[in-house]
Amino acid sequence: MPGPRRRLEVPIGAVTLLLGFERPLRISGLADPGRTGPARPPVSLVSVLSGLGTTPVVGEHDGRLAGIEVLLAPWSAFTLFGTALHELADRTLDPDALGVRPGPDRWRSVAELAAALGVLPSWRARFALLDDAFARWAEAGPPSSARTVRAWSELVRSGGTVPVGQLAEEVGWSVRQLEYRFREQIGIGPKAAGRVLRLQRARAMLAAGHGQAQTAAVCGYYDQAHLSGEFKAMTGCTPREFTAARRAVPVPRSGPPSADRLTGEPTSLVLAAGPGALFSKTGGRR
Numbered sequence: 001m002p003g004p005r006r007r008l009e010v011p012i013g014a015v016t017l018l019l020g021f022e023r024p025l026r027i028s029g030l031a032d033p034g035r036t037g038p039a040r041p042p043v044s045l046v047s048v049l050s051g052l053g054t055t056p057v058v059g060e061h062d063g064r065l066a067g068i069e070v071l072l073a074p075w076s077a078f079t080l081f082g083t084a085l086h087e088l089a090d091r092t093l094d095p096d097a098l099g100v101r102p103g104p105d106r107w108r109s110v111a112e113l114a115a116a117l118g119v120l121p122s123w124r125a126r127f128a129l130l131d132d133a134f135a136r137w138a139e140a141g142p143p144s145s146a147r148t149v150r151a152w153s154e155l156v157r158s159g160g161t162v163p164v165g166q167l168a169e170e171v172g173w174s175v176r177q178l179e180y181r182f183r184e185q186i187g188i189g190p191k192a193a194g195r196v197l198r199l200q201r202a203r204a205m206l207a208a209g210h211g212q213a214q215t216a217a218v219c220g221y222y223d224q225a226h227l228s229g230e231f232k233a234m235t236g237c238t239p240r241e242f243t244a245a246r247r248a249v250p251v252p253r254s255g256p257p258s259a260d261r262l263t264g265e266p267t268s269l270v271l272a273a274g275p276g277a278l279f280s281k282t283g284g285r286r
Helices: 074-081 110-119 123-140 146-157 164-171 175-185 190-207 212-218 224-235 239-248
Strands: 005-009 015-020 025-029 043-045 048-050 057-061 067-072 268-270
Touching: 015 074, 015 110, 025 048, 067 074, 067 110, 067 123, 074 123, 074 146, 074 175, 110 123, 146 164, 146 175, 146 190, 164 175, 164 190, 175 190, 190 212, 190 224, 190 239, 212 224, 212 239, 224 239, 239 268
Parallel strands: none
Antiparallel strands: 005 057, 005 268, 015 048, 015 067, 025 043, 025 057
């Protein structure tokens, strides 16, 4: 990049692992007087693990960042890292803070794996090494429940609109069992996960040009005010502000083709450089 960049990252239905090669990324919670509870404390990390959550964060770097970002289905992250995912909910941390990987695996820490990836001569070689490491970790890790996977897949398919009681009934669990398994293997409860997935779908519809009233109806919100409130709570800005700010940022002529973490879905927003500005109404490089 030609200079430092700040980017708003909104909640998505995936666990994020960044295997950084050299320079750190600074991540902080969004300071919003209307938000209940304290914002996430800032951290500066080379490799980053972020669990599912319902609050946005701001990522900053000095204009140069190298690494591989991997988006994981939550239940697969449970197996790869061998930890209850509620420990990652609404948190950003060094993945090695979870402990060294068990067993004889050559890559027993994420830091070792990231360093090995960084010195390889090609992306093909890096992806091959990453596939091998993940296959080994998955084999050694605790298996996720097939019912959890089924429930998560149904929630994703419906865009987060399946009622919790119906979801529990479909997989043959009580609501309490479903909530326990989601906290363990997804990170947040099914109701909170539904909120994240509904808003993910709503952002995509708004970005495609659909109106707020239509988007609210299709995505399962009570009304437009409900959509607006959820949008503000999970992104820090209104639907109109988010959409307008994204349209104001042109596609770059060089560098990464998109600022978004999910292909074709609005997940990020380039922020104004000045302190205290939530979003940029002017153009800029992504």
